[in-house]
Amino acid sequence: MRTIEELTEQVRNNGGKVTAQRLLIWQTLYNNRTHPTAEELYQKLKQGSPTLSLTTLYNTLNELASWGDIRRIDNGDGSIHYDPFVEPHVELVCLICHKVVDSQSKPALLSAPEEMDGFKIISHSEQYYGYCPVCRDTFNQIKK
Amino acid sequence: MRTIEELTEQVRNNGGKVTAQRLLIWQTLYNNRTHPTAEELYQKLKQGSPTLSLTTLYNTLNELASWGDIRRIDNGDGSIHYDPFVEPHVELVCLICHKVVDSQSKPALLSAPEEMDGFKIISHSEQYYGYCPVCRDTFNQIKK
DNA sequence: TACTTACTTATAATTATTATAAAATAAAAA
DNA sequence: TTTTTATTTTATAATAATTATAAGTAAGTA
Numbered sequence: 001m002r003t004i005e006e007l008t009e010q011v012r013n014n015g016g017k018v019t020a021q022r023l024l025i026w027q028t029l030y031n032n033r034t035h036p037t038a039e040e041l042y043q044k045l046k047q048g049s050p051t052l053s054l055t056t057l058y059n060t061l062n063e064l065a066s067w068g069d070i071r072r073i074d075n076g077d078g079s080i081h082y083d084p085f086v087e088p089h090v091e092l093v094c095l096i097c098h099k100v101v102d103s104q105s106k107p108a109l110l111s112a113p114e115e116m117d118g119f120k121i122i123s124h125s126e127q128y129y130g131y132c133p134v135c136r137d138t139f140n141q142i143k144k
Numbered sequence: 145m146r147t148i149e150e151l152t153e154q155v156r157n158n159g160g161k162v163t164a165q166r167l168l169i170w171q172t173l174y175n176n177r178t179h180p181t182a183e184e185l186y187q188k189l190k191q192g193s194p195t196l197s198l199t200t201l202y203n204t205l206n207e208l209a210s211w212g213d214i215r216r217i218d219n220g221d222g223s224i225h226y227d228p229f230v231e232p233h234v235e236l237v238c239l240i241c242h243k244v245v246d247s248q249s250k251p252a253l254l255s256a257p258e259e260m261d262g263f264k265i266i267s268h269s270e271q272y273y274g275y276c277p278v279c280r281d282t283f284n285q286i287k288k
Numbered sequence: 289t290a291c292t293t294a295c296t297t298a299t300a301a302t303t304a305t306t307a308t309a310a311a312a313t314a315a316a317a318a
Numbered sequence: 319t320t321t322t323t324a325t326t327t328t329a330t331a332a333t334a335a336t337t338a339t340a341a342g343t344a345a346g347t348a
Contacts, residue, residue: 017314017325038304053328058305065220068239068273074218076209078336079304086273092263095210103261108252109270117247118277119236126253126270129212129230133262161294161345182335197297202336222305223335 001030001069001084010067024049025060035073035081035100068122075100086123088112094132101132145174145213145228154211168193169204179217179225179244212266219244230267232256238276245276 002010004026008018028045036044038057045052061082064070073081073091076098088110090103112124146154148170152162172189180188182201189196205226208214217225217235220242232254234247256268275282 012315015325019314019326021327051328054304055306055329056327059326066239071273072218072220074216074224076216076224080218090260092261094263095212095266101261101263105260112272116234116249116272116274117236117245119238119245119272119274120280121236121272121274122239123274124270124272126268128256128260128263128265128268129215130260130263130265130267136264156346159294159346163295163345165296195297198335199298199337200296203295222333 001064001086004030007064007069021049021052021056022060024052025057026064029064029070029082029084032084033102035075035083037079037081039079041082071123071125073100086125088124088126090126090128092132093127093129094135095129096131096135099132103128145208145230148174151208151213165193165196165200166204168196169201170208173208173214173226173228176228177246179219179227181223181225183223185226215267215269217244230269232268232270234270234272236276237271237273238279239273240275240279240282243276247272 004023007022007026011018011022024045025041028041038054038061041061042052042054042057045057061070064084065072065082068086070082070084071086073083075081075093081100085102088107090105090107092101092103093099094101107126109124109126112121114121148167151166151170155162155166168189169185172185182198182205185205186196186198186201189201205214208228209216209226212230214226214228215230217227219225219237225244229246232251234249234251236245236247237243238245251270253268253270256265258265
């Protein structure tokens, strides 16, 4: 995710307004490595800004996602998680409890091509699907 | 996705029953490369099996996902897409229209480690996020 | 064939996300 | 500074995907 200053420029360059709500949401996401959902962010943000609406939060998250500053993670628990850490990294996805964990392993590719099959590429990640330490026992029961 | 025979064994080995519904759903997914949603599958399946319920379809899809035979794809359009093609491959994700396209490019890693950070690994994929050919014009407007 | 347990169905409930329209406000213009 | 205007926010309502429940059905087994 870019810095607050760069995001400010991004909004201004497109005729947008740098509102208190946008700043608050940006600051809460910046350097956050916890993959929060919209609802989790909302509960946290409401403490400092009780009138903030969920719609605004969703609008701001969708906007950041369209710029490539955050990424959506579907971990299968019914709500979308957001990840402001968009540098190349490895994600581990549990097939049973749906947890998504950032791995400590280095990704195989450190840089992405600028273009692929007509797509302009902004970021990338590697995902490994399997059974987390907690669910490995369950795995032994279901994967026979 | 494993073959129908292997899935049959999988169910039987766990005290399950190979029902007409499971077979029908398995057969429809096998060799399918279109990333269908539950609803899309349901419309198709209902033609041959009018009393099939959405609940059964969801149950069967979740079951296949927990075995690693299919993978969930969140393309941001509000419903989960399912991908029975779980061999290593590259996916291109558009940040604007949320389309997810299988790339023709070879993945950087052809095989996954058996274990990573305590996870038992079943499959993996590479994802590249950016702007698809259709949305690249929009990109020029929003990414200033 | 009959029994047991797992599965399926129909229905209802839940919940995440988006649409809408009025009110508020940031930023540019006067 | 005040005014203006377009963008944004808010509150509310609507939508739609997915899951829970409970009664009925059928696969596998003896």
